[in-house]
Amino acid sequence: xxxxxxxxxxxxxxxxxxxxxxxxxxxxxxxxxxxxxxxxxxxxxxxxxxxxxxxxxxxxxxxxxxxxxxxxxxxxxxxxxxxxxxxxxxxxxxxxxxxxxxxxxxxxxxxxxxxxxxxxxxxxxxx
Numbered sequence: 686x687x688x689x690x691x692x693x694x695x696x697x698x699x700x701x702x703x704x705x706x707x708x709x710x711x712x713x714x715x716x717x718x719x720x721x722x723x724x725x726x727x728x729x730x731x732x733x734x735x736x737x738x739x740x741x742x743x744x745x746x747x748x749x750x751x752x753x754x755x756x757x758x759x760x761x762x763x764x765x766x767x768x769x770x771x772x773x774x775x776x777x778x779x780x781x782x783x784x785x786x787x788x789x790x791x792x793x794x795x796x797x798x799x800x801x802x803x804x805x806x807x808x809x810x811x812x
Contacts, residue, residue, distance in 0.1 A: 700727035704777040706770070707731050708760050709787030711738030718784055723751035727782065730773040732758040734787075760787045 705722045709715030711733035719731050723746045733739040736757045746753045754776055758769045773780055 698726050700725040700782065703727050703781040704773065704779055705729050705782035705784065706773045706780050707782075707784040707786055708758070709733055709785075710742050710755075711735040715784075715786040716742050718786060719746060719753070722782065723749070723753060726751075728777055729753040730769075730776060730780075731755050732760070732769050732787075734759045760785070 700722055703726075705719075705727040707715055707719055707722070707729065710719040710731040712735075715731075715733070719729055719742055723729050729746065729752065731739065731742065731753055732755070733742075734757065739755050739757060743753050743755045754773075756769050756772055758765045760766055770780065
């Protein structure tokens with residue numbers, strides 16, 4: 686029977702001893718995902734470009750007694766992404782869960798996107 690107490694206990698710890706690295710954890714879906722994985726006992730290595738909000742996420746999660754490491758990373762940069770992955774592996778020994786959640790909203794129709802946007806002129810399209 687779904688929803689039995691043993692199912693709840695099992696679900697609450699399904700990420701125990703797992704290493705999760707997430708992008709975009711300073712706010713929104715990224716922060717909510719970081720909270721959830723931490724609540725389910727994952728060791729978190731969280732990334733975002735916004736250092737102040739990333740620190741807020743870290744404080745919120747660690748104040749609840751959960752483990753989190755953070756790194757300011759611009760996911761538009763391949764070298765920064767590689768360095769972040771290497772740092773996670775160096776810190777925790779690997780990555781079990783990878784969540785690419787970073788994103789920026791764009792309020793245009795696809796036919797309004799220019800070649801400049803596609804070639805890197807628009808942060809919305811390079812994330």
